[in-house]
Amino acid sequence: MKNELRFSTKFLRRSLPLFVTILFVSISQAQSPAPAETYQVTVQTGVRVKMRDGVHLAADIYRPKAPGKFPVLLTRTPYNRRDFGTGMYLASRGYVAILQDTRGRFDSEGEFYPFKHEINDGYDTVEWAAALEYSNGDVGMFGGSYVGATQMLASVSNPPHLKAIFPYVTASEYYDGWTYQSGAFMQWFASSWTSGLTEDTLRKMTGARTRSKDWVVQLPVEDYRLINIPTAQEVAPYFRDWVEHERDDEYWRKWKISDHYGQMNIKALHAGGWHDIFLKGSIKNFVEMRKSAATQEARAGQRLLIGPWAHAGTSPEGKIGDVVFGKQAVLDMNATIAKWGDFALKGIKNEFAGEAPVRIFVMGDNVWRDEKEFPLARTQYTKYYFHSNQGAGHELSTKLPGREKADTYEYDPHNPTPTIGGRLCCGASIAPGPFDQRPNESRADVLVFSTPPLERDVEATGYITAELYASSSAPDTDFTAMIVDVDPSGYARFLTDGVVRARYRNSTERAEPIEPGKIYKYTIDLWATSNVFKAGHKIRVYISSSNFPRFNRNLNTGEATMRATKMIKANQTIYHDAEHPSAIVLPIIPK
Numbered sequence: 001m002k003n004e005l006r007f008s009t010k011f012l013r014r015s016l017p018l019f020v021t022i023l024f025v026s027i028s029q030a031q032s033p034a035p036a037e038t039y040q041v042t043v044q045t046g047v048r049v050k051m052r053d054g055v056h057l058a059a060d061i062y063r064p065k066a067p068g069k070f071p072v073l074l075t076r077t078p079y080n081r082r083d084f085g086t087g088m089y090l091a092s093r094g095y096v097a098i099l100q101d102t103r104g105r106f107d108s109e110g111e112f113y114p115f116k117h118e119i120n121d122g123y124d125t126v127e128w129a130a131a132l133e134y135s136n137g138d139v140g141m142f143g144g145s146y147v148g149a150t151q152m153l154a155s156v157s158n159p160p161h162l163k164a165i166f167p168y169v170t171a172s173e174y175y176d177g178w179t180y181q182s183g184a185f186m187q188w189f190a191s192s193w194t195s196g197l198t199e200d201t202l203r204k205m206t207g208a209r210t211r212s213k214d215w216v217v218q219l220p221v222e223d224y225r226l227i228n229i230p231t232a233q234e235v236a237p238y239f240r241d242w243v244e245h246e247r248d249d250e251y252w253r254k255w256k257i258s259d260h261y262g263q264m265n266i267k268a269l270h271a272g273g274w275h276d277i278f279l280k281g282s283i284k285n286f287v288e289m290r291k292s293a294a295t296q297e298a299r300a301g302q303r304l305l306i307g308p309w310a311h312a313g314t315s316p317e318g319k320i321g322d323v324v325f326g327k328q329a330v331l332d333m334n335a336t337i338a339k340w341g342d343f344a345l346k347g348i349k350n351e352f353a354g355e356a357p358v359r360i361f362v363m364g365d366n367v368w369r370d371e372k373e374f375p376l377a378r379t380q381y382t383k384y385y386f387h388s389n390q391g392a393g394h395e396l397s398t399k400l401p402g403r404e405k406a407d408t409y410e411y412d413p414h415n416p417t418p419t420i421g422g423r424l425c426c427g428a429s430i431a432p433g434p435f436d437q438r439p440n441e442s443r444a445d446v447l448v449f450s451t452p453p454l455e456r457d458v459e460a461t462g463y464i465t466a467e468l469y470a471s472s473s474a475p476d477t478d479f480t481a482m483i484v485d486v487d488p489s490g491y492a493r494f495l496t497d498g499v500v501r502a503r504y505r506n507s508t509e510r511a512e513p514i515e516p517g518k519i520y521k522y523t524i525d526l527w528a529t530s531n532v533f534k535a536g537h538k539i540r541v542y543i544s545s546s547n548f549p550r551f552n553r554n555l556n557t558g559e560a561t562m563r564a565t566k567m568i569k570a571n572q573t574i575y576h577d578a579e580h581p582s583a584i585v586l587p588i589i590p591k
Contacts, residue, residue: 122154183504321433
């Protein structure tokens with residue numbers, strides 16, 4: 001993408017009453033340059049699309065009111081296909097825009113179970129769309145979050161007429177990075193997302209079960225059944241399945257996108273947010289498809305766009321969490337969808353045709369920058385070691401540790417460290433994005449390691465890991481790590497975090513209990529960020545054993561999550577000496 005490309009944005013969220021997602025669509029066209037030709041639009045609503053098993057899915061079609069054939073841009077959503085301006089906008093720009101309810105959602109028939117039907121239903125819908133009389137046979141898809149999943153899963157089946165996709169803020173698989181992270185259940189997302197989805201499911205199920213004519217004869221009248229409410233298991237059976245399958249087993253492999261990159265023969269614009277819950281998958285989809293997609297054309301047709309966004313709306317001034325990144329951080333989603341379609345489906349040489357396939361927002365400097373790869377080839381991975389020297393407090397520096405006393409704390413699952421912002425979805429009760437982490441610094445179960453004020457700017461762009469040498473008094477426990485940017489006022493801005501469940505330290509495919517008191521090396525994946533720590537700021541790391549409710553509490557017993565019956569306290573010891581050099585590994589970009 002060329003350096004002069006400007007991403008101005010407005011996001012509009014599509015949401016269920018109990019659920020907020022990042023399916024953003026701009027309804028403002030004022031900031032977008034006028035296209036060469038615009039069209040009047042004709043609309044068909046409630047079109048029934050037959051799947052291979054006879055189930056009909058509902059779709060609305062927006063198309064240019066003009067003779068000829070046009071490429072298709074398709075979105076398949078569980079959040080209600082009701083248009084917020086996208087269909088009209090894209091059709092006016094020369095596309096057949098199709099908005100479809102996925103199986104079992106809103107006006108579509110069948111039963112909804114996440115991921116289960118999206119491969120076949122995606123294939124069937126793409127091929128149906130390609131055959132429409134006003135379609136030129138080239139189909140693209142777009143959308144975020146689960147709507148990104150519907151694109152990736154459709155791509156697994158390799159529909160002949162699917163040419164390009166635009167999945168944003170979505171995952172590369174649905175065990176790691178969607179439901180679990182390094183063995184820990186992503187409880188807030190799984191529970192809040194499922195709760196939001198149940199509203200439509202409950203409406204459908206109770207409507208089908210209500211038989212007032214039969215019940216009206218029931219006596220006594222105070223026992224009259226007003227409604228037959230389904231159980232939670234009936235409404236969302238997948239939630240129990242997710243908790244039951246806490247290992248990366250065969251249940252998850254049916255929908256594991258990362259096993260199928262070599263089959264995909266499509267161009268893709270992968271978009272993610274540094275504060276988004278699915279960031280890891282967005283990056284992995286780009287990296288692996290660029291390396292392994294089925295053809296050279298497909299490999300060369302991958303693009304990556306990462307802003308400072310969270311899995312929620314961005315204000316017009318570019319506020320995410322409680323940080324204002326500026327208007328340059330706002331993305332005009334409608335215009336971006338159309339421009340990507342222009343490049344990938346119409347062959348127009350626009351900003352996506354440039355030599356740099358990666359565009360990232362560098363926080364701290366708060367600027368966009370084009371790159372040729374991710375992670376950056378010039379990265380210098382640098383270890384910042386933990387120190388706890390007598391009289392000097394807890395320090396973070398590139399100096400190797402010597403003889404140092406270990407740090408200890410007690411982790412009590414009755415009193416977990418509370419989540420403050422970060423990579424969250426969904427629902428408004430715990431806002432996602434960067435927030436001040438200082439309220440947790442006074443907790444006895446949080447260790448704080450900081451550099452002195454920096455003498456010069458330090459940029460960290462890329463993957464971050466923590467290497468932690470630790471022991472526990474329990475047969476299982478968690479260790480968490482978080483990195484923040486501390487400005488001269490003391491404000492501690494969240495950047496990224498991670499967790500490791502001890503019994504899954506070596507593999508999430510099998511549980512391996514730890515031996516109480518034994519020292520293990522834990523590698524904590526903090527995913528990625530791009531941030532310039534300005535001169536005078538501090539790099540700070542928090543080490544703890546919980547981040548709740550972002551992750552479920554480890555009860556320290558080693559019992560499976562589904563059947564756990566008790567909880568115990570764990571005495572944790574963090575080592576940082578010459579033999580056990582605990583550190584955070586930062587991707588430093590030289591100036």
